[in-house]
Amino acid sequence: MSLQPAPVATPPLALPTSGGPLSLGLAGVAIAVALLLAAPMLSVLATALDAGSGGTWTHLAGTVLPDYVYNTLWLCTGVALGVFGLGVGSAWLVTRYEFAGRRVFEWALVLPLAMPAYVMAYVYTDLLQFTGPLQTGLRAAFGWGRADYWFPEVRSLGGAVAMLSLALYPYVYMLARTAFIERAGGMVEVGRSLGLSPAAAFWRLSLPLARPAIAGGVALALMETLADFGTVAYFALPTFTTGIYRAWFSLGDRAAAAQLALTLLAFVVAVLALERASRGHARFHDTGARRQPAPRLPLSTGRGLLAALGCALPLAGGFALPGALLLRLTLTGGDEQFGPRFATLAWHSVTLAGLAAGCAVLLALLLAYAARTHRGASTRLAHRVGSLGYALPGTVIAVGVLIPVTRLDHALAAAVYAAFGWNPGLIVTGSIAALVYACVVRYLAAALQSVDAGLARITPVMDDAARSLGHSPAEALWRVHLPLLRGSLLTAALLVFIDVMKELPATLVMRPFNFDTLATQAYTLASDERLAEASTAALAIVAVGLAPVIVLCRRIARK
The missing domain is CATH 1.10.3720.10 (MetI-like)
Structure with a gap:
């Protein structure tokens, strides 16, 4: 009788062979997503190392860089x-x-x-x-x-x-x-x-x-x-952050903006490293x-x-x-254009936030589920890369996205013109696609954290049971995990939605022509010292942000 539990421990080792290729395929997709998310940071690094911007960088270092650091x-x-x-x-x-x-x-x-x-x-x-x-x-x-x-x-x-x-x-x-x-x-x-x-x-x-x-x-x-x-x-x-914006738009030097962005990243890394190093060997377990x-x-x-x-x-x-x-x-005072103009601004904000929230939740689910079903170093690394975006300021991500995406736009336009004799213009940066991409990179970590918490509450025994019934990882996700993750997915979407509604630097840098949002409208009017008019858009941002905060407050009150 003492030997009977042994066969129960073998199925997790043998059964995944039926879903193994799908699991490996999911891991491959997760790695591809991680590379896509890491592209802005790699772009900033590559551009910052461009030797052709030495003159501008020397000028910045001798004039404004000390003020930035101070x-x-x-x-x-x-x-x-x-x-x-x-x-x-x-x-x-x-x-x-x-x-x-x-x-x-x-x-x-x-x-x-x-x-x-x-x-x-x-x-x-x-x-x-x-x-x-x-x-x-x-x-x-x-x-x-x-x-x-x-x-x-x-x-x-x-x-x-x-x-x-x-x-x-x-x-x-x-x-x-x-x-x-x-x-x-x-x-x-x-x-x-x-x-x-x-x-x-x-x-x-x-x-x-x-x-x-x-x-x-x-x-x-x-x-x-x-x-x-x-x-x-x-x-x-x-x-x-203001220096990156000025280097990009005032000086027109992308490499200098990338170098400032890389320096700002060094500040972020220093903050995280200092917090980790200050712990030393101390432990804080409650025994x-x-x-x-x-x-x-x-x-x-x-x-x-x-x-x-x-x-x-x-x-x-x-x-x-x-x-x-x-x-x-x-x-x-308020905004005199509260009517049709304000409705357009609100629609732009909601559209951008909705698309970014949907994409972020989908990618977070993919990364989290790949890390759960394929426990390898590659999926763990992909999962960590997905969490890096929250540590990247919006201006850094904007610079990292615009540099390669602009080159891609020019290449696509040249290819279409060569094939059909028609210039389509800027396909990616001329639409909100690049802006949605930047917002997803920036706020995917919020969605990933919520999805991870939801998956952690689902016992691995349910995964084993699904495999024992012949379900592939994709089928198990659809029939077992998604019904249990509805609350976590909704929370993740809500968090990203609100963050994107408030996002200013990336939207200000990357928005296409004639695409203003509530955040950019409030900033533009306030910059012109039209504070009363800016208050209408600002109040709308706060009102939308209150919804998830009230949910959080209710949870705190119940606990």
């Missing part, structure tokens, strides 16, 4: 400190203490995810600039002139740090909150029994144990900071038997008000106040 470093440092303070502080308050409004703050602190940083920059500039309502009211109330008082300049490096910190702190908040909850409550209780105060328990126990999650959230915020274009461009802050979170400590009325104020400040600054200002601008 501003980018200080921007990243400021945002890292800002998101750490806002995200970790608010997460600790809602998980460790009981005070009035805690249940509301627990989910509402995620809402700033729906507010793009560049939209926040527009509304705060309108509020805080010299001719804005705040300074105008101060001058009217106290009879001040221009030289009688000092007011901080919002369109500055500090202003950009503030905007990005308020927009990106939810990344740290969500991961830190989860880490604080999942750590065994016994550890905190033991620390208290040893005489540690709540503050000492936080610094010596909870914070070190939550370090990987917090570092991951800060790294995400920093990658978004390096990828930001709308905020720094509107504030006239010279960084690598305690108890998994219940530590009981929340009730606060007195005064301290409870301070805790509620600590949670309300980032929520008000990152969502409530800019949302109210945006609504006021829309109602009082």
